[in-house]
Amino acid sequence: MSDFDVDLFVIGGGSGGVRAARIAATYGAKVMIAEEYRVGGTCVIRGCVPKKLMVYASRFSDDFHDAAGFGWTVGPSSFNWPTLIRNKDLEIDRLESIYRSNLEKAGVEIVDSRAVIEDAHTVRILKTGARVRARYILVAVGAYPTLEPAIPGGELAITSNEVFHLEAQPKRILVIGGGYIAVEFAGVFAGLGSEVTLLHRGPKLLRGFDEDVRDALADAYAKRGIKLALSMTVTRLDKTPDGIAATLSDGSIVTVDQVLVATGRRPNTAKLGLENVGITLDAVGAIPVDAYSQTVIPSIYAVGDVTNRANLTPVAIREGHAFADTVFGDKPTSVDHDLIPTAVFSTPEIGVVGHSEAAAEERYGEIDVYKAVFRPMRATLSGAPDRVLMKMIVDKATDKVVGVHIVGHDAGEMIQLAGIAVTMGATKADFDRTIAVHPTAAEELVTMRTPVPAKKPVAA
Numbered sequence: 427m428s429d430f431d432v433d434l435f436v437i438g439g440g441s442g443g444v445r446a447a448r449i450a451a452t453y454g455a456k457v458m459i460a461e462e463y464r465v466g467g468t469c470v471i472r473g474c475v476p477k478k479l480m481v482y483a484s485r486f487s488d489d490f491h492d493a494a495g496f497g498w499t500v501g502p503s504s505f506n507w508p509t510l511i512r513n514k515d516l517e518i519d520r521l522e523s524i525y526r527s528n529l530e531k532a533g534v535e536i537v538d539s540r541a542v543i544e545d546a547h548t549v550r551i552l553k554t555g556a557r558v559r560a561r562y563i564l565v566a567v568g569a570y571p572t573l574e575p576a577i578p579g580g581e582l583a584i585t586s587n588e589v590f591h592l593e594a595q596p597k598r599i600l601v602i603g604g605g606y607i608a609v610e611f612a613g614v615f616a617g618l619g620s621e622v623t624l625l626h627r628g629p630k631l632l633r634g635f636d637e638d639v640r641d642a643l644a645d646a647y648a649k650r651g652i653k654l655a656l657s658m659t660v661t662r663l664d665k666t667p668d669g670i671a672a673t674l675s676d677g678s679i680v681t682v683d684q685v686l687v688a689t690g691r692r693p694n695t696a697k698l699g700l701e702n703v704g705i706t707l708d709a710v711g712a713i714p715v716d717a718y719s720q721t722v723i724p725s726i727y728a729v730g731d732v733t734n735r736a737n738l739t740p741v742a743i744r745e746g747h748a749f750a751d752t753v754f755g756d757k758p759t760s761v762d763h764d765l766i767p768t769a770v771f772s773t774p775e776i777g778v779v780g781h782s783e784a785a786a787e788e789r790y791g792e793i794d795v796y797k798a799v800f801r802p803m804r805a806t807l808s809g810a811p812d813r814v815l816m817k818m819i820v821d822k823a824t825d826k827v828v829g830v831h832i833v834g835h836d837a838g839e840m841i842q843l844a845g846i847a848v849t850m851g852a853t854k855a856d857f858d859r860t861i862a863v864h865p866t867a868a869e870e871l872v873t874m875r876t877p878v879p880a881k882k883p884v885a886a
């Protein structure tokens with residue numbers, strides 16, 4: 427060990443890096459972690475956590491409205507943006523300090539600085555210029571939101587990084603993008619009472635999701651008053667006395683107070699020194715790794731969004747943990763990226779595990795599709811136009827459930843549990859013999875008996 431200052435140097439104190447550092451330290455490794463912004467990373471500081479708090483805030487408007495049908499008289503309600511932002515910031519500060527103290531308790535040394543790679547075993551800490559010799563280096567630097575495509579006036583727009591710190595709630599907002607982050611923020615601002623236009627260059631939102639899910643969300647968003655501008659791009663942004671004027675590809679102009687670009691994220695690999703060691707990046711700038719997260723340089727590993735495998739917090743955490751088990755715990759562990767339950771915190775919420783109908787058809791050939799669309803019980807008295815979609819895809823040859831798709835209240839909570847069954851390889855017969863919990867929306871998952879004719883995919 428004498429040749430090295432530490433056993434492990436982790437670059438990046440986000441989901442993957444923090445987990446790897448802590449687990450490696452519990453195996454007895456001497457660990458140092460560098461973070462250039464705030465410990466906790468994207469998820470805690472400017473991703474999942476603050477976003478979910480804003481999603482909660484945005485849903486009270488529905489609750490106030492729905493209460494009337496159940497006999498409540500709700501007084502005049504109003505929303506105060508600075509209160510939400512202040513309380514959200516306090517919670518993020520609290521979480522960051524927990525992350526720091528958990529690292530310290532595990533004996534990990536935290537370095538508050540950017541760090542770069544000098545060679546296969548050397549990291550340079552930019553704040554002090556110090557060089558640290560490490561037996562292993564773990565790159566866990568995550569990704570950043572892009573302002574793409576570049577357009578005239580593009581600097582007037584913000585990304586998800588800035589949206590958490592706006593001083594005032596935009597009364598009118600244009601959200602550009604069709605992925606889950608764009609969809610979620612469109613839902614948040616609509617729920618908070620902003621006038622929202624959601625613009626996407628493709629014909630449908632949420633590419634890669636099941637077609638029925640995509641249709642259900644578009645339908646629900648239209649009913650919630652979100653203006654959908656699909657198969658459209660923005661050609662320029664101009665500052666005007668009335669706000670920001672966005673010129674769209676059909677020549678029309680939408681004037682708003684904020685433009686939020688959520689068109690994609692790129693790995694944080696620029697100027698990281700990877701070229702010093704001969705690591706070649708892929709086309710989007712991600713670090714190629716093997717099943718154990720090892721790069722072509724044996725002493726350098728990479729986990730999380732920087733590897734662009736499945737860009738989600740629990741995946742980064744799992745990869746970080748597996749790395750520590752493999753390298754310091756004498757338990758070689760790879761991560762299975764095949765079945766990942768996931769949620770979109772739109773309103774209505776989406777929960778998915780496994781394949782879409784189209785993907786399942788391609789992979790398994792013969793499939794059965796079970797589908798239920800119904801009015802949730804709460805909407806009967808509230809009068810809300812909500813609909814729930816439940817869809818299950820079954821591989822005919824094995825009877826295994828290979829996809830579950832839910833759109834509706836608490837879909838994220840439901841899919842976590844359905845995910846266990848699907849991960850265990852549950853068959854449709856297993857779902858069928860499970861007794862329903864009544865009255866719930868989730869009971870539909872165990873009571874769908876008749877398959878619908880499988881249909882062909884309709885949009886790219």
Ligand SMILES: Cc1cc2nc3c(=O)[nH]c(=O)nc-3n(C[C@H](O)[C@H](O)[C@H](O)COP(=O)(O)OP(=O)(O)OC[C@H]3O[C@@H](n4cnc5c(N)ncnc54)[C@H](O)[C@@H]3O)c2cc1C
Pocket residue numbers: 437438439440441442443460461462463464465466467468469470472473474475477539540541542566567568569586607694698729730731732737738739740742
């Ligand atoms: C708006 C938004 C909402 C999201 N919502 C969800 C969700 O609901 N569920 C979910 O599962 N995922 C969600 N994600 C994705 C999730 O945040 C990421 O997948 C996850 O944070 C990836 O973890 P990571 O460890 O790879 O990187 P990160 O968490 O991004 O951590 C990387 C860290 O490295 C630091 N860093 C970068 N370069 C250096 C350097 N050279 N030196 C020192 N430090 C450096 C960065 O400052 C950062 O703190 C969301 C993301 C965004 C942007």
